[in-house]
Amino acid sequence: MTQATIPAPAAPRRFDFAGFWRKYPFAFALALTIVMLAITIIAQPNFAPVQQISTWAPYAMAGIALMPAIISGRGGIDLTVSPVMTLTGILFIGYLAPAGLASIVAVPILLALGFVIGLVNGLLIVLLRLPAVVVTLAMMFVYSGVNVLLAPSPLTISGNWITALSGDWGGFFPAALVALAIPFVAWILLARSAWGRSLYAAGGNDATAFSAGVNVAFLRISAFVLGSMFAVWGGLVLVSLTSSANASTSASLVTTSIASVALGGISLAGGRGGILGALCGSAVIYLVQRILSTFQVPTMWLNLVYGLLLIVAVVLGAILASPRTKR
Amino acid sequence: MMPALEVEGVSKRFGATVALRDAVLRVRPGEVHALVGENGSGKSTLVKILSGVHLPDQGTLRIGERELSSLRSPRESLEAGVATVFQEVLVAENRTVLENLWLGHDGAFRARVPQRAKRERAEAILAELLISPPPVDTLLEDLQLSDRQAVAIARALLREPRILILDEATSALDYNTRSRLFDIVRRRSASGTAVILITHRMDEIDEIADTVTVLRSGETVGTIEERSWTSADLVRLMTGAEHLAQPSVREASERRHGGDVVLEVSGLRLAPGKAPIELQLRAGEVVGLAGLEGHGQDAFIKALWGMGGTPGAVIRRDGAKATVISSPESANACGIAYVPRERRAESMFEWMSILDNFALPTIGRDSRGGLLSTKSSESRFLPYIERLRIRLGQPSNPITTLSGGNAQKVVIARWLASEPRILLLNDPTRGIDINAKRDLYRLLAELAEQGLAVVMLSTEVDEHVELMDRVLVFREFELAAQLQHDTLERETLVASFFGEDETR
Numbered sequence: 001m002t003q004a005t006i007p008a009p010a011a012p013r014r015f016d017f018a019g020f021w022r023k024y025p026f027a028f029a030l031a032l033t034i035v036m037l038a039i040t041i042i043a044q045p046n047f048a049p050v051q052q053i054s055t056w057a058p059y060a061m062a063g064i065a066l067m068p069a070i071i072s073g074r075g076g077i078d079l080t081v082s083p084v085m086t087l088t089g090i091l092f093i094g095y096l097a098p099a100g101l102a103s104i105v106a107v108p109i110l111l112a113l114g115f116v117i118g119l120v121n122g123l124l125i126v127l128l129r130l131p132a133v134v135v136t137l138a139m140m141f142v143y144s145g146v147n148v149l150l151a152p153s154p155l156t157i158s159g160n161w162i163t164a165l166s167g168d169w170g171g172f173f174p175a176a177l178v179a180l181a182i183p184f185v186a187w188i189l190l191a192r193s194a195w196g197r198s199l200y201a202a203g204g205n206d207a208t209a210f211s212a213g214v215n216v217a218f219l220r221i222s223a224f225v226l227g228s229m230f231a232v233w234g235g236l237v238l239v240s241l242t243s244s245a246n247a248s249t250s251a252s253l254v255t256t257s258i259a260s261v262a263l264g265g266i267s268l269a270g271g272r273g274g275i276l277g278a279l280c281g282s283a284v285i286y287l288v289q290r291i292l293s294t295f296q297v298p299t300m301w302l303n304l305v306y307g308l309l310l311i312v313a314v315v316l317g318a319i320l321a322s323p324r325t326k327r
Numbered sequence: 328m329m330p331a332l333e334v335e336g337v338s339k340r341f342g343a344t345v346a347l348r349d350a351v352l353r354v355r356p357g358e359v360h361a362l363v364g365e366n367g368s369g370k371s372t373l374v375k376i377l378s379g380v381h382l383p384d385q386g387t388l389r390i391g392e393r394e395l396s397s398l399r400s401p402r403e404s405l406e407a408g409v410a411t412v413f414q415e416v417l418v419a420e421n422r423t424v425l426e427n428l429w430l431g432h433d434g435a436f437r438a439r440v441p442q443r444a445k446r447e448r449a450e451a452i453l454a455e456l457l458i459s460p461p462p463v464d465t466l467l468e469d470l471q472l473s474d475r476q477a478v479a480i481a482r483a484l485l486r487e488p489r490i491l492i493l494d495e496a497t498s499a500l501d502y503n504t505r506s507r508l509f510d511i512v513r514r515r516s517a518s519g520t521a522v523i524l525i526t527h528r529m530d531e532i533d534e535i536a537d538t539v540t541v542l543r544s545g546e547t548v549g550t551i552e553e554r555s556w557t558s559a560d561l562v563r564l565m566t567g568a569e570h571l572a573q574p575s576v577r578e579a580s581e582r583r584h585g586g587d588v589v590l591e592v593s594g595l596r597l598a599p600g601k602a603p604i605e606l607q608l609r610a611g612e613v614v615g616l617a618g619l620e621g622h623g624q625d626a627f628i629k630a631l632w633g634m635g636g637t638p639g640a641v642i643r644r645d646g647a648k649a650t651v652i653s654s655p656e657s658a659n660a661c662g663i664a665y666v667p668r669e670r671r672a673e674s675m676f677e678w679m680s681i682l683d684n685f686a687l688p689t690i691g692r693d694s695r696g697g698l699l700s701t702k703s704s705e706s707r708f709l710p711y712i713e714r715l716r717i718r719l720g721q722p723s724n725p726i727t728t729l730s731g732g733n734a735q736k737v738v739i740a741r742w743l744a745s746e747p748r749i750l751l752l753n754d755p756t757r758g759i760d761i762n763a764k765r766d767l768y769r770l771l772a773e774l775a776e777q778g779l780a781v782v783m784l785s786t787e788v789d790e791h792v793e794l795m796d797r798v799l800v801f802r803e804f805e806l807a808a809q810l811q812h813d814t815l816e817r818e819t820l821v822a823s824f825f826g827e828d829e830t831r
Contacts, residue, residue: 019469022466193436193437193438194433194434194435194436194437194438195435195436197422197426197430197433198430198431198433200419200421200422200426201419201421201422201426201427201430202419203421204419204420204421204422205417205418205419205420205421207415207417208417208418208419208427208430209419209430209431210401211378211380211401211411211413211417212401212405212417212430212431212482213400213401213402213404213405213406213431213432214402214430214431215402215435218435271419271421271422272421
């Protein structure tokens with residue numbers, strides 16, 4: 001009862017793995033990224049950083065777009081990220097460009113669309129108390145269907161400003177880094193705002209946040225809105241890389257985006273992890289692909305490797321964060 | 328003087344249960360007002376209405392000058408100047424002390440208080456509350472329970488509320504923190520803050536309260552002003568002069584005693600550092616588990632079933648044979664049946680028929696060459712329908728067609744069908760009607776007569792007084808008292824919940 005809580009005098013402490021892990025949940029993914037990057041560069045001396053970064057950028061954006069919904073907790077997840085990215089490309093190439101709106105004005109128009117898509121997801125999930133995985137799975141099918149309706153065959157575009165987003169500037173600087181920097185900075189600022197702090201708190205313990213007077217419903221809806229707007233931006237990044245939009249690839253990033261955030265230490269229970277996790281996690285996913293193709297391993301091994309890495313990451317996280325090692 | 332808070336005619340029902348009826352409460356500024364009552368008396372419901380968690384069905388609230396019919400959310404309640412600390416330790420474990428302290432304080436995007444000021448005020452309030460406050464950047468999950476609750480309390484204090492509600496908020500605190508909290512409460516009330524204190528501890532009421540309001544079964548039964556109460560007065564008001572129900576269930580009062588020991592408990596600790604429990608349970612005995620909600624009764628009955636508790640502390644004796652109960656499987660294997668508390672969540676299969684609900688754990692007996700015979704299940708079920716007076720349409724109807732009481736009887740029949748020697752019941756009469764209760768009491772008396780040992784957790788004082796041979800009273804995860812049937816009265820029992828053993 002009267003245990004004094006006076007801290008023990010500074011005894012030589014063992015390295016606190018659990019504490020380190022909780023502070024830097026993306027550490028595992030970062031370490032993997034560094035190792036794999038080294039392997040890639042050694043195995044492939046003509047490694048072209050600009051092109052690699054541009055190719056990775058859409059994976060990174062898918063992870064970033066998925067992140068806010070997951071952090072908001074209560075089983076929050078957004079499976080519409082991938083089809084919304086495709087939808088963005090289809091609208092940009094197939095509808096806005098022919099109407100002469102393919103200039104920079106396309107960006108606010110498409111972001112407004114992302115806002116609406118996220119709002120619909122968020123309202124259905126939060127106000128009707130439906131499970132996020134079911135709502136967004138249904139919406140994923142809806143948007144995939146819409147994509148096929150809007151663009152029965154693949155669309156391409158050329159000679160547009162947007163392709164510059166995946167090129168190089170001055171012959172060495174990857175433009176994709178700028179494309180990624182925008183959501184990165186936006187998230188960092190938001191995460192440090194009152195909104196972000198409340199979102200993390202609500203994601204960790206929504207009863208606490210609610211009783212402390214936090215508007216939990218608003219927070220969760222806005223997390224879905226933000227995610228869909230990131231997805232729209234990711235769609236533009238994808239268009240800039242491929243100069244095309246293909247409805248048949250609507251769902252291609254669904255599973256890899258989930259794998260990215262889980263690898264990156266973003267807790268699917270909510271409230272933990274951040275954008276560095278999404279970036280490192282997606283980098284691992286991308287580099288695994290890269291390495292396997294460099295060594296000409298058949299692609300059927302790809303999913304197997306993803307699966308094993310993911311299990312290792314999840315098990316490692318669970319062991320390191322378990323209460324026994326915590327104290 | 329204008330009251331800080333006035334509650335008038337506030338009522339709240341949950342389904343068929345009236346949790347609060349015409350509640351009246353008047354709290355003056357600068358007053359420490361204690362709310363007391365047994366389990367289910369409506370204290371928590373009233374607090375949840377004041378803190379914006381529940382909406383009242385009728386009645387009015389007046390906070391300062393403002394008259395309201397309800398507070399629609401915790402946010403509204405906080406804005407009206409009411410800050411509540413709940414019994415459940417509500418903190419965000421994944422965030423720092425600083426963020427937890429200021430949680431809910433900011434606007435949607437803009438912080439209302441600059442970061443520097445937040446830090447300074449957080450450090451100041453923690454230093455006031457704790458002898459060795461943790462750094463404000465510590466994560467909550469790295470703090471001990473007492474410090475976590477201190478953070479939840481400090482969050483409420485930071486709001487500078489006009490009305491501070493402490494809903495059993497002290498039970499998780501260590502001794503030093505609690506006395507420091509009471510110092511703060513005295514200072515705040517001296518400067519005009521009204522404090523509503525819900526506690527189960529008489530010593531706390533005597534120490535700090537100015538006024539006490541007593542609730543019983545959802546009704547406000549009285550307010551005693553100016554510290555003019557005695558513990559005996561409060562106990563009398565809480566229990567009521569007249570018994571609320573006279574089940575007169577002890578048809579067989581001369582029950583066979585001195586049966587064989589069927590279960591032995593030795594060295595069982597319900598929480599680290601608590602006194603070990605020693606106990607023997609005999610065949611033919613009906614033993615009640617009592618105490619205020621959350622004082623270890625629940626942990627005790629689960630430990631008897633092999634869930635939690637000290638390893639090796641529960642031993643099943645069957646003649647010369649002794650088996651250590653280490654898991655629910657081992658408990659089931661040696662004739663211990665357990666009826667859980669949450670009927671819907673823990674014991675009913677709502678999508679299945681009455682018959683399937685009955686037969687599931689013993690369904691192997693209805694197997695005919697690998698296939699199940701519904702006829703066999705039915706013939707096993709029929710005697711129980713009669714014996715337990717289960718009112719049902721067809722056994723093949725969904726279990727959801729039954730009333731709570733009848734569904735509970737089906738669950739009990741399920742376990743009786745496994746022919747247990749010891750029956751553990753975790754608050755079996757909760758939310759069932761009086762007739763179903765009587766049927767159940769009669770059944771238990773009958774089963775005990777036949778040599779079954781019954782252990783029953785109950786939150787109803789009357790049940791203990793009328794039904795039990797022996798009542799074990801739990802307080803703060805220790806076995807605080809054992810009361811025998813012949814000396815058992817409502818007043819002594821309730822007093823023992825509050826640690827007032829000498830009150831008569």
